[in-house]
Structure formats: structure tokens, C-alpha cells
Amino acid sequence: MGQKTTLTAVLLGALVVSGCADFRAGRPGQGGADAVTAPQARRGPLAAAGDGLAAMGSGLVETTRGAFGFLDRDEAPDAAPPARTLDPTMQDGTASEIISTLLTRRSVLEPGPLRDVASAVLAANSRTAEAELRAARLRSAAAERNWLPSIGPQISLSSLGDVVSSLVVDAVLYDNGAKIAERDYARADVEVAAVALAENTNERVMTALDLYLDAEASRARAAVTQAALARMERFDYVMAERMRAGVADRADRQLVAQRLSQMRSDLSSDREAAATARAELAAMTAYPIDDVSGVSDVAAPDPGAEPLSVMKARAEADRSVAEATVARAAQLPGLSATGSIVDGESSGGLVAGGTGIGFGTPAALRAIEAQREAASFQVADAREAADRRLRQLSGQLASAQRQAREAQGIAAQAAETYALQEAQLSTGRVSVNDVVGAFETKVRAERTAATLVYEATALRLRLAEAAGLLVNGDQM
Structure with a gap:
């Protein structure tokens, strides 16, 4: 008792x-x-x-x-x-500006096939980053109680071979702000994990949309080739009959047969590419989306949206500053109250702690201050890299849109040229090989035009991914 x-x-x-x-x-x-x-x-x-x-x-x-x-x-x-995964309320009752910003973001995907694909992928998300965020929140919750005294047993072996057990209570009185910095570190760690979750979710959706667009582009090229295949087979039949009649030689016949074989090979390759992309996409979705096809509109990203890489750099900078503060506090002396009970007898006192002040302490403190400065420079570097990335994608998008428009015009001109030469074939003014060449040019231009449309859409999606705008904030 x-x-x-x-x-x-x-x-x-x-x-x-x-x-x-x-x-x-x-x-x-x-x-x-x-x-x-x-x-x-x-x-x-x-x-x-x-x-x-x-x-x-x-x-x-x-x-x-x-x-x-x-x-x-x-x-x-x-x-x-x-609790919901992205909750701006921190353990100390304050609201995180970074997480609040993430929650207010809206997806650029308009209602349609692209949004349907994104929804199917989000429903099957393995949420590894979400588990890491929950772990960070638990660490933050533990850090919020770090001001409480610690209590624990202590067992030692005396010089006489006796085992001495005691119960020790330690309460920190002065620690140069280490406890506050530990809580700041845990808070910043939660924000870093939240941005990592947003990056992971947007990256996963972008991967799925890339697969979907690759499949759709392959299907579009296959449709063009399939529509032209019957006409090319007709040309091959005509050349075979002309060679049998002695009007055309074997070289002309072989040239048309080669073009027909290439067209069949392209058709098989496109169908295989579409099937492969669809199979990969099916592995990422929670339910079948075989009936989803086509491309929906993609809204322009909000120019004021901060790139996720910059948000993560800001959170990591806060974490680095807190880490530096803890390291600085460890270099300076602190004070704590300690009480212990051994064999029913209690004792207590004040204990001064710290790593001790030595000849290298000033240099260690300057190194810690340099770590704080480096954290601010990292944010500036991340902002510059993000700006360069956005400008690069914007330039590529403008180029892809121009090429898509030009490809449509080239395809129209190629179709007109083929129609003229086909009309002249009956009059004998052009050869069958000339008409076949014009037809092949037309098919190639149509395949290129079909591909560039999807490439431009993919670049618009990558712009949105860089800003973290592929997924609504409340869906992360």
C-alpha cells in the first residue's frame, strides 16, 4: 500500500x-x-x-x-x-492550409468517357499512399502528447549480483522548443503525406487515361485501315488479272501485293495494341468498362492552381525547419524533473540534459541554420522546375493541336488527290500503281490525323496532372 x-x-x-x-x-x-x-x-x-x-x-x-x-x-x-482521408483539421485543432487547398480542387474531366474511366480506376485504388497518410496522422497524434511526462520501468544489475527494479517518471521543464518542433515536424509530415496521396492518385488516373487513349488511338487507326483494306484487296485483284492478261508485269503485281501485306500487318498491330492497352486498363479498374469509348472534353486547368510538386516542397521545407529546430535544441542544455521509486522509497530531482557544449557546437549550430536556408531554396527550385514543366507541356500541346489541324487538312487533300486519279484511271491517263500510291498516301494521312487527336488530348491531361487537377479533392 x-x-x-x-x-x-x-x-x-x-x-x-x-x-x-x-x-x-x-x-x-x-x-x-x-x-x-x-x-x-x-x-x-x-x-x-x-x-x-x-x-x-x-x-x-x-x-x-x-x-x-x-x-x-x-x-x-x-x-x-x-475520419475521411484528407481532413484539414490537425491534431492541435488548427486547419492545414495545404490540405484545405487540396480539398477544394476540382477535376478538369467533363462528364463523359474520360471521367468514367477515372471513376472506375479510383474505385479500385489500392490506396498505399492513403495508408501512409493515416500512419503520419497517428504519429502526429502521438506527438501532440509529447509534453506529458514519461513513465517506465528501469532494471539494473548491482555489483552484488542483485536485480534492482525501479519506476522512473521524467517531466521536461525546459527543452529550447524541442517539443514544439517535434509537433511541427509531425504536422508537416502529415501535409507531405497528403500531397503524396494527391500525387499518387493523379498519377494513377493519368496512367489509366494514357492506356485508354492509347487503346482508342489504336482502334481509330485500325478502323481507318479496315475501311481501306477492301479497296486495296480490289487493287491487288485487278493487278493480278492484268498480269495474267500480260498487260502488267510481275514487278507491278508484287508492289501492290507488298502494300496490301503492309496494310494487313498494320491492322493486326493496331488491334493487338488496343487489346493490350485495354487488358492493362481492365487490371486497374474496379468494374468492366468495355462499353466505354470515345473522348470527352477536358476543361482548361485553373491558372491559379499551385502544382503539387511545389506544395510538396513547401510541406517538406516546413518539416526540414522543424527537424533543424529539434537538432538545435539538442545542442543546447535543457532541464527536466525526474522521480523514481526503488523498493518502496521515492526520490526525485532536477536534471540538466543536452549533448553538451564543446568546441564544435558553434559550427553545428551554423550547420543547422544552413539547413533552414536550404529548405527555402528547395521551394524556389521546385517552383522553377514546375514552371518549366508547365511551359514545356503547353508548348507541346500547342504543337500537337497545330499538327492535328494540319493533318486533317492533309488527309482531306490526299483524299481529293486519290479521287482525281481514280477518275483518270478509266481513261488510261494514269497507271494502277499511281492510283494505289495515292490511295496509300490517303490512308497514311488519315491514320496520322486520327493519332494526333488523341495525342493532343493526352497532353491536356498531363497539364492537369501536373497541377493535380485530374481528381476532385474530396475523392482522394
Whole structure:
């Protein structure tokens, strides 16, 4: 009974001392109200310890469970409702500007096939980055209680071979802002994980849309070739009859047969490419989308949307600054209160800690400050790289759109040229090989025009991916 009473008094005293020094250790707000209420803290350590002794029926666990939570074994807490993945509310009650910005983002995908593909892929997302975000939130929740004193057993072997066990309570009184920095680090870690989730989700959707567009482009080329194949087979039949009649030689016949074989090979390759892309896409979706075809509109990205790479760099910079602050605090002396119980006897005192000040301490502190400066430079570098990437994609998109327009015009001209030569074939003014060449040029131009349309769409989607605008914020 005496050991239990003494242990309760020591633990409560450490809690009160920690509460009185919360501004030194960086305790947030009134976070210790569950462990020792504000009136108890004002009454001092002895009065608080007396209250603890008067409540011995509840024991040590009952006294400290408000502060440590996980020590209660008698009853299970009510299950909390599951929180959404991207929640701007941090553990300290404040709102994260980065996560709030992510949640307000809207997808550039208009209703149609592209959005249907994205929805099917999101429904089957393995959410690895989401698990990492949850882990970061748990680490942040743990860091929010780092101002509380630590308690744990200590076992040592004496010189006489006896095992000595003790219970040690340690409360930080002054740590040069290390506890605050640890919480800032955990908060920034949550924001980094949130941006990583947004990047992962947008990248996954972009991969699926690339596969879908590749399949559609292959199907479009195959449709052009399939439509032209019957005409090319007719030319091959005509040349075979002309060679049999002695009007054309074997070389002319072989040339047309070669072009027909190439067309059949192109058709098979396009169909195989479409089937392969569709098979890969099916592995990424939660339900079949075989009936989805075509391309829907893609809205212009919001010019004010900050690229995800820049947002991640900002969060990582905050994390680096917090890490530097923790490292700086470790270089400076701190103060903590320690109490222990050995064989029913309690003892306590103040302990000054830290790595110690040596000849290399000034250089170590300057290195830590340089780490803070490097963090700000990383944000500037990320912003420059993102701007270059966006300008590159914008230039490629403008070029692809121009080429698509020109390809449509070239295809129309090739079709007109073929029609003229086919009309002149009956008059004998052109040869069959000339008409076949014009027809092959027409088919090639139509295949190119069909491909460039999908390439321009893919570039518009990559622009949106760079800004993180392929998925609505509330769908991440």
C-alpha cells in the first residue's frame, strides 16, 4: 500500500510540474486538463498529490488514464467514426492550409468517357499512399502528447549480483522548443503525406487515361485501315488479272501485293495494341468498362492552381525547419524533473540534459541554420522546375493541336488527290500503281490525323496532372 501511495504522489507531482512548465516544453493549449485540471495545477503539487491519495480506490491507472488513455483496461472506449482521408483539421485543432487547398480542387474531366474511366480506376485504388497518410496522422497524434511526462520501468544489475527494479517518471521543464518542433515536424509530415496521396492518385488516373487513349488511338487507326483494306484487296485483284492478261508485269503485281501485306500487318498491330492497352486498363479498374469509348472534353486547368510538386516542397521545407529546430535544441542544455521509486522509497530531482557544449557546437549550430536556408531554396527550385514543366507541356500541346489541324487538312487533300486519279484511271491517263500510291498516301494521312487527336488530348491531361487537377479533392 505504501509503495502504491508513493508512486501515485510522484506521478501526480510530475504531471503538475509538467503542467506548470507547459509553456517551456511547448504544451498546446489546455491539453493536460484530462490528467490534472487547471484548479489542481494552481493549488500546487502537494495539494494535487493529496487529492490523488484520497482517491486511492481508483488506483494509479484511474488517476493517469486521462493523460495516457491506453492504460485503462476496464472498459473499451466508444469507437470513433472513421475520419475521411484528407481532413484539414490537425491534431492541435488548427486547419492545414495545404490540405484545405487540396480539398477544394476540382477535376478538369467533363462528364463523359474520360471521367468514367477515372471513376472506375479510383474505385479500385489500392490506396498505399492513403495508408501512409493515416500512419503520419497517428504519429502526429502521438506527438501532440509529447509534453506529458514519461513513465517506465528501469532494471539494473548491482555489483552484488542483485536485480534492482525501479519506476522512473521524467517531466521536461525546459527543452529550447524541442517539443514544439517535434509537433511541427509531425504536422508537416502529415501535409507531405497528403500531397503524396494527391500525387499518387493523379498519377494513377493519368496512367489509366494514357492506356485508354492509347487503346482508342489504336482502334481509330485500325478502323481507318479496315475501311481501306477492301479497296486495296480490289487493287491487288485487278493487278493480278492484268498480269495474267500480260498487260502488267510481275514487278507491278508484287508492289501492290507488298502494300496490301503492309496494310494487313498494320491492322493486326493496331488491334493487338488496343487489346493490350485495354487488358492493362481492365487490371486497374474496379468494374468492366468495355462499353466505354470515345473522348470527352477536358476543361482548361485553373491558372491559379499551385502544382503539387511545389506544395510538396513547401510541406517538406516546413518539416526540414522543424527537424533543424529539434537538432538545435539538442545542442543546447535543457532541464527536466525526474522521480523514481526503488523498493518502496521515492526520490526525485532536477536534471540538466543536452549533448553538451564543446568546441564544435558553434559550427553545428551554423550547420543547422544552413539547413533552414536550404529548405527555402528547395521551394524556389521546385517552383522553377514546375514552371518549366508547365511551359514545356503547353508548348507541346500547342504543337500537337497545330499538327492535328494540319493533318486533317492533309488527309482531306490526299483524299481529293486519290479521287482525281481514280477518275483518270478509266481513261488510261494514269497507271494502277499511281492510283494505289495515292490511295496509300490517303490512308497514311488519315491514320496520322486520327493519332494526333488523341495525342493532343493526352497532353491536356498531363497539364492537369501536373497541377493535380485530374481528381476532385474530396475523392482522394
